[in-house]
Amino acid sequence: MIAYLDGKLAYKDATQAIVDILGVGYEVRISLATYSKLPAEGAATKIYTYQHIKEDGQTLYGFLDPSEKALFMQLISVSGIGPGTGIVMVSSMSVGEIREAIVNENVRAIQSIKGVGPKTAQRVILELKDKMRKDELLAKAGVDTVPLARQHNTRRSEALQALVTLGFARAAAEKQLDQIQHKHGGELTVEELIKFALKSH
Numbered sequence: 001m002i003a004y005l006d007g008k009l010a011y012k013d014a015t016q017a018i019v020d021i022l023g024v025g026y027e028v029r030i031s032l033a034t035y036s037k038l039p040a041e042g043a044a045t046k047i048y049t050y051q052h053i054k055e056d057g058q059t060l061y062g063f064l065d066p067s068e069k070a071l072f073m074q075l076i077s078v079s080g081i082g083p084g085t086g087i088v089m090v091s092s093m094s095v096g097e098i099r100e101a102i103v104n105e106n107v108r109a110i111q112s113i114k115g116v117g118p119k120t121a122q123r124v125i126l127e128l129k130d131k132m133r134k135d136e137l138l139a140k141a142g143v144d145t146v147p148l149a150r151q152h153n154t155r156r157s158e159a160l161q162a163l164v165t166l167g168f169a170r171a172a173a174e175k176q177l178d179q180i181q182h183k184h185g186g187e188l189t190v191e192e193l194i195k196f197a198l199k200s201h
Contacts, residue, residue, distance in 0.1 A: 001051045002026075004049055005026050005046070005049055006021070007022075009043055015030065026060060028047055031063065031091040032091040034063050048065075049063075050076075074128055074131070075128075078127050097109070099135075110125065
């Protein structure tokens with residue numbers, strides 16, 4: 001997976017950017033927030049990316065701010081929200097506004113985003129509110145949750161993918177990983193997570 005692109009900004013518009021790395025241009029779908037912060041064409045830039053792979057092609061989604069990428073990853077983890085809707089969501093509202101709406105269970109604010117119906121808005125709040133409240137408390141305590149979330153989510157998602165490949169049902173594997181991390185803490189490596197899951201299966 002491509003985690004970030006570090007090169008020269010060859011082109012930008014409100015929905016996409018092209019980053020030139022050693023003569024190869026990478027096309028990236030971007031949010032409005034990222035577009036507004038990008039430097040001038042020809043300048044050096046670093047964009048954090050999510051690579052979405054489908055049967056009919058691959059798409060890179062890019063963010064200048066790691067916290068925006070972290071929120072995007074949380075949003076697309078919710079059933080019914082794909083990367084296309086996720087990028088619309090982070091383009092429609094700021095990271096702070098979305099987090100605040102979820103924490104305060106403001107269904108109307110989430111539902112106001114194009115492509116998000118009432119059921120999906122409720123599901124977003126139901127699935128993410130506790131995690132976002134926990135992040136808020138950590139932030140108030142002076143803990144930077146973005147790198148923590150990135151490391152934690154990356155390890156967890158790698159372990160989850162491995163377990164699914166090994167024949168686990170995704171829902172069962174997710175539940176098991178949650179239990180393992182709750183019992184042993186969030187600092188386990190990918191290998192340790194998989195081993196614990198295999199032992200308890």
